[in-house]
Amino acid sequence: MPSQTATHPPRGGRPAGTGRKASVERAQGRIGIAFSSLYTLFLVLFGVLPSAYAIYLAFTKAGQFVGLANFAKVSKDYRFLPAVEHVGLYLLVWLVCLVVLVVLLAVLVHAVGQRWISTSLRFVYYIPGALAGASSVMLWLFVLDPTVSPAAFLLHALGFNNFVEVVQADRLPVVLAIVAFWTGAGGWIVVMYGALNNISGDILEAARIDGAGPIRTAWSIQIPLLRKWISYMVILSFAGGTQLFVEPRVLSQASRGVVSQDYSLNQLAFLYAFRQSDFNGSAAISLVLLLVSLALSIYFVFRGGLFERV
Amino acid sequence: MAILILVVFALFFLVPLVWLLIAPSKTDRQLLLDAPFAFGDFSTLAQNWWSLVNFQGGLLWTWIGNSAFYCLTALVITLVSSIPAGYALAFTEFRGRRALLALTLIVMLIPNTALVLPIFLELSAVHLIGNPLAAILPFSFFPFGVYLTYIYFSTAISRDLLDAARMDGASEVQVFARIAMPLATPVVALVGFFSFTSNWNNYFLPYVMLPGRRAPVQVGLAELLSNVPQFNPTNAASSTISLSALALATLIAIAPVLIVFLFCQRFLVTGMTAGGTKE
Numbered sequence: 123m124p125s126q127t128a129t130h131p132p133r134g135g136r137p138a139g140t141g142r143k144a145s146v147e148r149a150q151g152r153i154g155i156a157f158s159s160l161y162t163l164f165l166v167l168f169g170v171l172p173s174a175y176a177i178y179l180a181f182t183k184a185g186q187f188v189g190l191a192n193f194a195k196v197s198k199d200y201r202f203l204p205a206v207e208h209v210g211l212y213l214l215v216w217l218v219c220l221v222v223l224v225v226l227l228a229v230l231v232h233a234v235g236q237r238w239i240s241t242s243l244r245f246v247y248y249i250p251g252a253l254a255g256a257s258s259v260m261l262w263l264f265v266l267d268p269t270v271s272p273a274a275f276l277l278h279a280l281g282f283n284n285f286v287e288v289v290q291a292d293r294l295p296v297v298l299a300i301v302a303f304w305t306g307a308g309g310w311i312v313v314m315y316g317a318l319n320n321i322s323g324d325i326l327e328a329a330r331i332d333g334a335g336p337i338r339t340a341w342s343i344q345i346p347l348l349r350k351w352i353s354y355m356v357i358l359s360f361a362g363g364t365q366l367f368v369e370p371r372v373l374s375q376a377s378r379g380v381v382s383q384d385y386s387l388n389q390l391a392f393l394y395a396f397r398q399s400d401f402n403g404s405a406a407i408s409l410v411l412l413l414v415s416l417a418l419s420i421y422f423v424f425r426g427g428l429f430e431r432v
Numbered sequence: 433m434a435i436l437i438l439v440v441f442a443l444f445f446l447v448p449l450v451w452l453l454i455a456p457s458k459t460d461r462q463l464l465l466d467a468p469f470a471f472g473d474f475s476t477l478a479q480n481w482w483s484l485v486n487f488q489g490g491l492l493w494t495w496i497g498n499s500a501f502y503c504l505t506a507l508v509i510t511l512v513s514s515i516p517a518g519y520a521l522a523f524t525e526f527r528g529r530r531a532l533l534a535l536t537l538i539v540m541l542i543p544n545t546a547l548v549l550p551i552f553l554e555l556s557a558v559h560l561i562g563n564p565l566a567a568i569l570p571f572s573f574f575p576f577g578v579y580l581t582y583i584y585f586s587t588a589i590s591r592d593l594l595d596a597a598r599m600d601g602a603s604e605v606q607v608f609a610r611i612a613m614p615l616a617t618p619v620v621a622l623v624g625f626f627s628f629t630s631n632w633n634n635y636f637l638p639y640v641m642l643p644g645r646r647a648p649v650q651v652g653l654a655e656l657l658s659n660v661p662q663f664n665p666t667n668a669a670s671s672t673i674s675l676s677a678l679a680l681a682t683l684i685a686i687a688p689v690l691i692v693f694l695f696c697q698r699f700l701v702t703g704m705t706a707g708g709t710k711e
Contacts, residue, residue, distance in 0.1 A: 146598060147525065153604040154524030158532060161517035161578055165532075168573040169539045172550035179553060227441055230434050245697055246442045250449065252693040253686050254633035256650045260657075260682045264455070265448045270675065272451040272468035308445065358541065365545035368635040372654050376663045391549050392640070401553055408549040412542070419541035423534065 173412065179405035192406040196394070201384040208295070208370075209386050213363045216299035220359055221352060224307055228314035228348075229340045244315060248308035258305045259372040266297065289377050294385070298369050310355050317351045318344060357422050361415040367392070387411060456480050456680035460662075463676055472676075480677040484684070487659075487673060492681060494645055495652035500688075502564065502638070502648055503631045506571030510627045511620060514574055518581020518619075519612055523594060533582070540575040545636050552640045566641035567648070571631045577623040584619035585612065625696055629689050649685045656681055 180192055196202055227247065234240040253261060264270055267285040268277040282288050289297055321344060329339045345352075370385035384390045387407055395404035451468055457480075458472035466472070484492050520526070521533055551570050552561070560566045589612060597611045598604075635650045642648070647655070657663050659673045673681070 149604050150524040151526045153608075154520040154526030154529065157516035157520035157524070157608070158526075160513040162532060164513055164569075164573040165535060165539065165575070168551055168570050169535070169547065169575070172547055172554040175554045175557070176550035223441075226437070230438055233434065234438070243438060243442060247445050249690075249693060250445050252629070252689045253449075254630075255635040256654045257633070257682050257686045260653055260678070261448050261452055263663075264451070264675075264679060270455075270463045270468075272447050274468065304445065304448070358543075361541070361546070362543040365543045367545060368639075368654075372657070375654060375657050378663070388545065388549070388636075395549060395552065396640075401556075404549055405553055408546075408553075412546045412550065415542045415546045416538070419538045422541060423537045 176405045176409050176412065179402050180409045183402050188402075192402045193410070196390075196403050196406050199390070201390055202387075205384060205387045205390050209364055209366055211295040212298050212366060213360060215295045216302055216363055217356060217359060219299055219303055220307060220310070221356060223303070224310045224314060224355065225345060225348065225352065227307075228311050228318060229344055231311065232315055232318040232344075233336060240315075244308075244312050246308075247311050250304050251306065251309050254305055255368055256372055258301060259369050262301045262304070263372070263376050286377060286380050289373055289381055291381075294370070294373075294381060297373075298366070301369055302363070306359075313355075314348060314351055317348055321347050354422070357418050361418045364411055364414055452679060452683055456676055456683060458676050460675045476676070477680075480674065480680045483674065483677050484681055487656075487677075491645070492649070492652065492656075492684070495647055495649040496684070498564075498642075498646060499632055499648035499650070502567045502571060503628055505568050506631055507624055507627050509568070509572035510574045510577055511623060513572065514577035514623060515581050515613075515616065515620060516608070517578045519585050519608055519616075521578070521582045522585035522589075523591065523612075536575045536578050536582075540579050544630070544634070548636045548640060551637070555641065561641055562643070562646060564642070564646065567638045570637055570641075571627075571634070574623070574627050577627060580623055580626075581616075581619050584616070584622075588618075589615055625692065629692060632689050653681060653685045 181190075182188060183191065231240050231243050231247075234243065250258065263285070265273060266277070266288045268274050268282050268288070269284065271277055277288065325343060326339060329343055334342065365388055366386040367388040370381055371383075371389060374381040374383050374385065384393055388411065391404045391407035391411070394400045394407065454469060454471055455463060457474065457477040458466065458470075459476050462470075462472050462476075521529060521536075547570075555561055555566050594607050594611055597607050602610065632648075633650060634648075635654070638648045639651045639654075642651070656673055656678060660675060660678050661672050662675055
């Protein structure tokens with residue numbers, strides 16, 4: 123992302139200058155700490171401390187260190203493995219759809235000659251992003267209900283006659299993936315489109331002269347150059363997808379229990395804290411989820427090249 | 433073929449929204465029987481409106497007021513904390529700068545839901561659950577905003593400009609307030625946009641922190657479900673909500689963000705990619 127930062131001279135490497143310069147640098151050091159202090163406080167209070175506290179809770183019981191006992195307990199919970207399976211299936215369906223369709227749509231929108239059409243399309247794809255969280259699920263409750271849905275003909279054609287049939291357990295990963303795609307894909311299409319704009323016209327022109335058609339060009343030139351962005355999307359979406367909570371929770375409320383309350387891992391962690399008042403078990407599940415996200419994030423920051431420009 | 437795919441997906445993204453705009457003008461019976469895109473009538477719309485307004489003494493407005501209060505307060509704190517921090521990371525050298533930056537990047541890429549239960553456990557240890565601060569303070573922690581500001585300052589504003597002001601005798605605070613801040617309008621808008629929309633739409637965090645009347649509208653919306661007979665036939669609640677009133681409630685709940693989106697259309701579709709494109 124920060125491609126332009128590379129042009130700045132490296133910081134801290136300046137030779138010690140005159141007294142005035144040194145005093146300016148000292149003044150800057152003080153101002154740097156002062157300016158970043160409020161944010162640092164938030165980072166500690168709502169990033170570092172909760173993580174540390176979750177670690178503490180996950181390895182203790184009533185203040186006593188218990189090793190991995192909490193983890194062993196939750197992993198033996200009869201609801202744990204099904205939840206892992208649900209989230210895994212959902213991730214699989216969703217990530218495949220996301221990669222294939224986002225790349226396809228970005229390449230197609232990019233190939234549209236008329237500027238206003240391409241801008242409008244991107245806007246149309248992006249606008250559902252305004253409905254994240256509970257409201258997008260609420261809207262999809264209607265869209266997935268064959269009795270009122272604007273796409274009722276499709277649902278009927280697929281053999282569904284009522285809402286409960288649509289949200290049966292074996293279809294749920296697909297249903298959740300569709301809702302997530304509807305809400306989130308547009309943002310990624312816009313990002314991929316921007317990345318495609320980055321590819322110099324000369325390369326595409328050369329490919330055209332060499333006789334490559336649009337499919338060949340997309341496959342051999344555009345998609346390989348998008349690789350970094352695709353992996354960025356997959357990593358962030360994977361981390362986000364493991365957190366599944368609001369969608370199954372609202373669906374469970376709306377489906378009269380057809381969708382269970384412990385469908386996803388985060389729901390299970392929630393139940394541990396709120397139904398069983400077992401904060402240690404809750405922390406153990408949260409910590410596992412947090413570690414997955416943290417590992418992906420650290421990998422991407424240090425290996426994916428985000429940090430080398432800093 | 434290409435055009436067909438583009439159009440089919442445009443419909444996929446657009447149809448649910450268009451339907452949502454029309455649905456509140458119908459009665460439940462019309463929702464079931466009429467064509468999905470046939471407009472009902474304005475008196476039904478008004479009826480649905482009043483049934484929501486009167487639902488449990490205007491509870492929906494309480495929720496919306498809560499959302500506005502939490503998100504706007506958090507927005508102010510976010511700007512006050514993250515804009516100077518981004519400036520400091522971009523232009524000053526201080527002890528711990530690299531560590532702060534690395535930590536910011538890492539936390540920024542963690543989905544915000546991952547920290548919800550840990551923050552809940554932490555805040556319940558200090559007995560803040562149910563207090564508006566339990567939503568406002570976590571909402572105000574926005575590492576992505578710091579990152580955006582950092583990128584903006586280090587790419588869009590030249591160091592020489594700041595040095596020139598220093599040569600003229602400006603103090604460090606003056607350099608920030610008189611030179612950097614006036615040039616920072618675009619990034620302030622961008623951080624404000626992302627902070628407001630993501631907090632308004634946040635469900636999980638306020639759901640665990642603020643139950644009942646303190647809930648923001650996203651949480652309240654899901655609570656409305658239990659008052660819709662179609663979804664809860666066994667419910668004995670005294671006041672009920674019709675399906676089309678529920679659609680109207682959904683529309684009202686997203687209206688602020690939808691308006692912000694439409695308002696920012698230009699810069700979203702073109703500007704959001706600025707990080708990825710060459711100027």
